[in-house]
Protein backbone atom coordinates (compact mmCIF):
# COMPACT_ATOMS: atom_id res chain seq x y z
CA UNK A 1 0.00 0.00 0.00
CA UNK A 2 1.36 3.44 -0.93
CA UNK A 3 1.24 6.37 1.49
CA UNK A 4 -0.73 9.46 0.54
CA UNK A 5 2.47 11.43 -0.06
CA UNK A 6 3.67 8.71 -2.43
CA UNK A 7 0.34 8.73 -4.24
CA UNK A 8 0.32 12.52 -4.61
CA UNK A 9 4.08 13.00 -5.09
CA UNK A 10 3.89 16.28 -3.17
CA UNK A 11 5.80 17.83 -0.28
CA UNK A 12 2.66 18.20 1.86
CA UNK A 13 -0.47 16.01 2.04
CA UNK A 14 -2.73 18.95 1.18
CA UNK A 15 -5.19 18.64 -1.72
CA UNK A 16 -6.97 21.57 -3.36
CA UNK A 17 -10.70 20.78 -3.18
CA UNK A 18 -12.38 21.05 -6.61
CA UNK A 19 -15.13 23.67 -6.84
CA UNK A 20 -17.78 22.95 -9.50
CA UNK A 21 -16.49 24.35 -12.79
CA UNK A 22 -14.33 27.01 -11.18
CA UNK A 23 -10.92 26.59 -12.73
CA UNK A 24 -7.83 28.67 -13.18
CA UNK A 25 -4.55 26.98 -14.08
CA UNK A 26 -2.73 29.75 -12.14
CA UNK A 27 -4.53 28.69 -8.96
CA UNK A 28 -3.81 24.99 -9.53
CA UNK A 29 -0.13 25.76 -10.16
CA UNK A 30 0.03 28.03 -7.10
CA UNK A 31 -1.13 25.18 -4.85
CA UNK A 32 1.34 22.73 -6.40
CA UNK A 33 4.22 25.24 -6.30
CA UNK A 34 3.53 25.79 -2.58
CA UNK A 35 3.90 22.04 -1.93
CA UNK A 36 0.24 20.98 -2.10
CA UNK A 37 -1.68 19.02 -4.75
CA UNK A 38 -3.36 21.46 -7.13
CA UNK A 39 -6.49 20.13 -8.81
CA UNK A 40 -8.50 20.94 -11.89
CA UNK A 41 -12.24 20.65 -11.27
CA UNK A 42 -13.44 18.61 -14.25
CA UNK A 43 -16.67 17.32 -12.72
CA UNK A 44 -18.91 18.86 -15.36
CA UNK A 45 -16.58 20.09 -18.10
CA UNK A 46 -16.96 18.16 -21.37
CA UNK A 47 -15.03 20.45 -23.71
CA UNK A 48 -11.92 18.35 -24.34
CA UNK A 49 -10.03 21.14 -26.15
CA UNK A 50 -10.56 23.46 -23.19
CA UNK A 51 -9.42 20.76 -20.79
CA UNK A 52 -6.34 20.10 -22.92
CA UNK A 53 -5.50 23.83 -22.86
CA UNK A 54 -5.95 24.03 -19.08
CA UNK A 55 -3.69 21.01 -18.52
CA UNK A 56 -1.05 22.50 -20.83
CA UNK A 57 -1.25 25.86 -19.05
CA UNK A 58 -0.79 24.26 -15.60
CA UNK A 59 2.24 22.42 -16.96
CA UNK A 60 3.71 25.67 -18.26
CA UNK A 61 3.38 27.17 -14.77
CA UNK A 62 4.67 24.29 -12.66
CA UNK A 63 6.63 21.07 -12.99
CA UNK A 64 5.16 19.84 -9.69
CA UNK A 65 2.44 17.16 -9.56
CA UNK A 66 -1.20 18.16 -9.92
CA UNK A 67 -4.42 16.23 -10.47
CA UNK A 68 -8.06 16.55 -11.40
CA UNK A 69 -11.47 15.71 -9.98
CA UNK A 70 -13.94 13.70 -12.03
CA UNK A 71 -17.58 13.45 -11.02
CA UNK A 72 -18.53 9.95 -12.07
CA UNK A 73 -22.28 10.32 -12.60
CA UNK A 74 -22.16 13.89 -13.91
CA UNK A 75 -19.84 13.75 -16.88
CA UNK A 76 -20.12 11.45 -19.91
CA UNK A 77 -16.65 12.60 -21.06
CA UNK A 78 -14.79 11.09 -18.07
CA UNK A 79 -13.03 8.32 -20.01
CA UNK A 80 -11.77 10.73 -22.68
CA UNK A 81 -10.67 13.15 -19.96
CA UNK A 82 -8.71 10.37 -18.27
CA UNK A 83 -6.90 9.73 -21.58
CA UNK A 84 -5.94 13.41 -21.79
CA UNK A 85 -4.73 13.48 -18.19
CA UNK A 86 -2.69 10.29 -18.58
CA UNK A 87 -1.11 11.60 -21.78
CA UNK A 88 -0.08 14.75 -19.91
CA UNK A 89 1.55 12.69 -17.16
CA UNK A 90 -1.09 13.25 -14.46
CA UNK A 91 -0.81 10.27 -12.13
CA UNK A 92 -3.59 10.82 -9.60
CA UNK A 93 -7.23 11.88 -9.83
CA UNK A 94 -10.06 12.08 -7.34
CA UNK A 95 -13.50 10.71 -8.16
CA UNK A 96 -16.78 11.74 -6.59
CA UNK A 97 -20.56 11.55 -7.09
CA UNK A 98 -21.00 7.99 -8.30
CA UNK A 99 -19.83 4.41 -8.00
CA UNK A 100 -16.06 4.00 -8.45
CA UNK A 101 -16.68 0.61 -10.06
CA UNK A 102 -17.74 2.39 -13.25
CA UNK A 103 -14.52 4.15 -14.01
CA UNK A 104 -11.76 2.41 -12.05
CA UNK A 105 -10.95 -0.25 -14.66
CA UNK A 106 -9.99 2.62 -17.01
CA UNK A 107 -7.99 4.36 -14.25
CA UNK A 108 -6.06 1.14 -13.62
CA UNK A 109 -5.53 0.44 -17.32
CA UNK A 110 -3.89 3.86 -17.65
CA UNK A 111 -1.64 3.12 -14.66
CA UNK A 112 -3.17 5.96 -12.65
CA UNK A 113 -4.29 6.25 -9.01
CA UNK A 114 -7.70 7.41 -7.87
CA UNK A 115 -8.83 8.65 -4.49
CA UNK A 116 -12.58 8.27 -4.03
CA UNK A 117 -14.56 10.98 -2.25
CA UNK A 118 -17.27 9.76 0.12
CA UNK A 119 -19.73 11.36 2.51
CA UNK A 120 -20.57 8.27 4.60
CA UNK A 121 -18.47 5.52 6.21
CA UNK A 122 -20.14 2.42 4.67
CA UNK A 123 -18.94 3.52 1.23
CA UNK A 124 -15.26 3.31 2.24
CA UNK A 125 -14.76 -0.49 2.06
CA UNK A 126 -16.64 -0.49 -1.26
CA UNK A 127 -14.25 2.12 -2.66
CA UNK A 128 -11.24 0.11 -1.43
CA UNK A 129 -12.66 -3.03 -3.02
CA UNK A 130 -13.18 -1.20 -6.31
CA UNK A 131 -9.46 -0.33 -6.33
CA UNK A 132 -9.28 3.16 -4.80
CA UNK A 133 -5.74 4.06 -3.74
CA UNK A 134 -7.25 6.10 -0.91
CA UNK A 135 -10.47 7.78 0.19
CA UNK A 136 -11.34 11.41 0.76
CA UNK A 137 -13.80 11.57 3.64
CA UNK A 138 -16.03 14.62 3.48
CA UNK A 139 -17.70 15.39 6.81
CA UNK A 140 -20.98 17.20 7.37
CA UNK A 141 -19.21 20.54 7.92
CA UNK A 142 -17.83 20.54 4.35
CA UNK A 143 -18.77 22.94 1.63
CA UNK A 144 -20.27 21.61 -1.60
CA UNK A 145 -22.97 19.08 -2.42
CA UNK A 146 -24.28 17.05 0.49
CA UNK A 147 -27.01 14.50 1.10
CA UNK A 148 -30.33 15.46 2.68
CA UNK A 149 -30.05 12.62 5.22
CA UNK A 150 -28.25 12.47 8.56
CA UNK A 151 -24.49 12.95 8.27
CA UNK A 152 -21.50 12.79 10.63
CA UNK A 153 -18.88 15.46 11.07
CA UNK A 154 -15.20 14.68 10.64
CA UNK A 155 -14.50 14.17 14.34
CA UNK A 156 -16.54 10.97 14.00
CA UNK A 157 -16.30 10.14 10.30
CA UNK A 158 -12.50 10.22 9.91
CA UNK A 159 -11.60 7.76 12.72
CA UNK A 160 -14.57 5.60 11.74
CA UNK A 161 -13.29 5.26 8.19
CA UNK A 162 -9.66 4.84 9.33
CA UNK A 163 -10.81 1.79 11.30
CA UNK A 164 -12.58 0.35 8.25
CA UNK A 165 -9.93 0.50 5.50
CA UNK A 166 -6.18 -0.01 5.11
CA UNK A 167 -5.75 2.61 2.38
CA UNK A 168 -4.87 6.26 3.14
CA UNK A 169 -7.70 8.47 4.38
CA UNK A 170 -7.90 12.19 3.55
CA UNK A 171 -10.10 14.48 5.68
CA UNK A 172 -12.17 17.06 3.77
CA UNK A 173 -14.21 19.69 5.56
CA UNK A 174 -13.63 22.23 8.28
CA UNK A 175 -9.91 22.79 7.74
CA UNK A 176 -8.57 26.31 7.37
CA UNK A 177 -5.56 26.57 9.67
CA UNK A 178 -2.90 24.60 11.49
CA UNK A 179 -5.32 23.55 14.24
CA UNK A 180 -7.68 21.85 11.80
CA UNK A 181 -4.77 20.34 9.85
CA UNK A 182 -3.21 18.84 12.96
CA UNK A 183 -6.59 17.65 14.23
CA UNK A 184 -7.21 15.79 10.96
CA UNK A 185 -3.84 14.05 11.24
CA UNK A 186 -4.50 13.24 14.92
CA UNK A 187 -7.78 11.57 13.88
CA UNK A 188 -5.83 9.22 11.62
CA UNK A 189 -6.04 10.98 8.26
CA UNK A 190 -2.84 11.06 6.22
CA UNK A 191 -3.80 14.37 4.69
CA UNK A 192 -6.48 16.97 4.07
CA UNK A 193 -8.58 18.30 1.20
CA UNK A 194 -9.38 21.98 1.49
CA UNK A 195 -12.18 23.74 -0.38
CA UNK A 196 -13.43 26.94 1.21
CA UNK A 197 -10.08 28.25 2.56
CA UNK A 198 -8.53 28.02 -0.94
CA UNK A 199 -11.69 29.49 -2.50
CA UNK A 200 -10.91 32.65 -0.51
CA UNK A 201 -7.23 32.69 -1.54
CA UNK A 202 -5.81 35.66 -3.40
CA UNK A 203 -5.15 33.56 -6.53
CA UNK A 204 -8.58 31.90 -6.48
CA UNK A 205 -10.71 32.68 -9.56
CA UNK A 206 -13.78 33.15 -7.31
CA UNK A 207 -15.37 36.61 -7.58
CA UNK A 208 -14.41 39.28 -5.04
CA UNK A 209 -17.98 39.20 -3.70
CA UNK A 210 -17.77 35.45 -3.14
CA UNK A 211 -14.47 35.73 -1.25
CA UNK A 212 -15.94 38.55 0.84
CA UNK A 213 -19.04 36.47 1.63
CA UNK A 214 -16.74 33.78 3.04
CA UNK A 215 -14.61 36.21 5.04
CA UNK A 216 -17.65 37.92 6.58
CA UNK A 217 -19.48 34.66 7.42
CA UNK A 218 -19.74 34.01 11.16
CA UNK A 219 -20.48 31.05 13.41
CA UNK A 220 -23.64 29.26 12.24
CA UNK A 221 -23.53 31.31 9.06
CA UNK A 222 -24.12 28.45 6.62
CA UNK A 223 -27.02 26.11 5.95
CA UNK A 224 -27.89 23.15 3.76
CA UNK A 225 -30.00 24.30 0.87
CA UNK A 226 -32.16 21.43 -0.43
CA UNK A 227 -31.60 20.77 -4.16
CA UNK A 228 -33.86 17.98 -5.39
CA UNK A 229 -32.54 14.85 -3.71
CA UNK A 230 -29.31 16.58 -2.65
CA UNK A 231 -28.33 19.62 -0.60
CA UNK A 232 -25.75 22.37 -1.11
CA UNK A 233 -24.01 24.05 1.82
CA UNK A 234 -24.33 27.80 1.33
CA UNK A 235 -23.67 30.99 3.24
CA UNK A 236 -26.81 32.57 4.73
CA UNK A 237 -27.30 36.05 3.23
CA UNK A 238 -30.14 38.39 4.33
CA UNK A 239 -32.62 37.04 1.74
CA UNK A 240 -31.92 33.41 2.63
CA UNK A 241 -32.12 34.28 6.34
CA UNK A 242 -35.56 35.83 5.82
CA UNK A 243 -36.79 32.85 3.81
CA UNK A 244 -35.57 30.46 6.52
CA UNK A 245 -37.30 32.49 9.24
CA UNK A 246 -40.55 32.51 7.25
CA UNK A 247 -40.49 28.71 6.92
CA UNK A 248 -40.47 28.92 3.10
CA UNK A 249 -39.79 25.77 1.08
CA UNK A 250 -36.20 26.58 0.11
CA UNK A 251 -36.09 23.95 -2.63
CA UNK A 252 -38.66 26.06 -4.53
CA UNK A 253 -36.82 29.36 -4.01
CA UNK A 254 -33.49 28.59 -5.66
CA UNK A 255 -32.27 26.68 -8.70
CA UNK A 256 -28.75 25.31 -8.80
CA UNK A 257 -28.76 26.23 -12.50
CA UNK A 258 -28.29 29.83 -11.30
CA UNK A 259 -25.37 29.09 -8.97
CA UNK A 260 -22.66 29.72 -11.58
CA UNK A 261 -24.08 33.09 -12.63
CA UNK A 262 -24.70 34.15 -9.01
CA UNK A 263 -21.23 33.14 -7.84
CA UNK A 264 -19.51 34.77 -10.82
CA UNK A 265 -21.41 38.05 -10.48
CA UNK A 266 -21.96 38.17 -6.71
CA UNK A 267 -25.78 38.27 -6.92
CA UNK A 268 -26.39 36.06 -3.90
CA UNK A 269 -30.15 36.73 -3.94
CA UNK A 270 -30.19 34.70 -7.15
CA UNK A 271 -28.36 31.85 -5.43
CA UNK A 272 -26.47 32.04 -2.11
CA UNK A 273 -22.67 31.84 -2.05
CA UNK A 274 -21.27 28.33 -1.59
CA UNK A 275 -19.02 27.73 1.41
CA UNK A 276 -18.34 25.35 4.28
CA UNK A 277 -18.93 25.89 7.99
CA UNK A 278 -15.22 26.66 8.17
CA UNK A 279 -16.00 30.07 6.58
CA UNK A 280 -16.45 31.28 10.17
CA UNK A 281 -12.72 30.74 10.77
CA UNK A 282 -11.57 32.51 7.59
CA UNK A 283 -10.81 36.15 8.31
CA UNK A 284 -8.77 37.31 5.35
CA UNK A 285 -8.05 36.76 1.69
CA UNK A 286 -4.41 35.73 1.41
CA UNK A 287 -1.99 34.04 -1.00
CA UNK A 288 -2.02 30.25 -1.35
CA UNK A 289 1.62 30.07 -0.23
CA UNK A 290 0.78 31.81 3.06
CA UNK A 291 -2.21 29.53 3.64
CA UNK A 292 -0.14 26.38 3.11
CA UNK A 293 2.82 27.64 5.14
CA UNK A 294 0.52 28.45 8.05
CA UNK A 295 -1.21 25.05 7.81
CA UNK A 296 2.03 23.11 8.14
CA UNK A 297 3.77 25.48 10.58
Ligand SMILES: Cc1cc2nc3c(=O)[nH]c(=O)nc-3n(C[C@H](O)[C@H](O)[C@H](O)COP(=O)(O)O)c2cc1C
Pocket residue numbers: 016017018019020021041043069071096117138141142143144145172173174175193194195196197274275276277278
Ligand atom coordinates in the same frame (compact mmCIF):
# COMPACT_ATOMS: atom_id res chain seq x y z
C1 LIG B 1 -18.89 25.86 -3.70
C2 LIG B 1 -18.30 24.49 -3.63
C3 LIG B 1 -18.33 23.65 -4.75
C4 LIG B 1 -17.76 22.37 -4.69
N1 LIG B 1 -17.75 21.58 -5.81
C5 LIG B 1 -17.19 20.35 -5.77
C6 LIG B 1 -17.08 19.54 -6.95
O1 LIG B 1 -17.43 19.96 -8.05
N2 LIG B 1 -16.56 18.28 -6.83
C7 LIG B 1 -16.14 17.79 -5.62
O2 LIG B 1 -15.69 16.64 -5.55
N3 LIG B 1 -16.18 18.56 -4.49
C8 LIG B 1 -16.69 19.81 -4.55
N4 LIG B 1 -16.70 20.61 -3.43
C9 LIG B 1 -16.12 20.09 -2.17
C10 LIG B 1 -14.67 20.57 -2.02
O3 LIG B 1 -13.84 20.09 -3.03
C11 LIG B 1 -14.08 20.15 -0.66
O4 LIG B 1 -14.08 18.76 -0.50
C12 LIG B 1 -14.86 20.77 0.48
O5 LIG B 1 -15.07 22.14 0.22
C13 LIG B 1 -14.10 20.60 1.78
O6 LIG B 1 -14.72 21.31 2.82
P1 LIG B 1 -14.26 22.80 3.26
O7 LIG B 1 -14.98 23.71 2.32
O8 LIG B 1 -14.72 22.89 4.66
O9 LIG B 1 -12.77 22.88 3.10
C14 LIG B 1 -17.21 21.91 -3.48
C15 LIG B 1 -17.15 22.76 -2.36
C16 LIG B 1 -17.67 24.04 -2.43
C17 LIG B 1 -17.54 24.96 -1.23
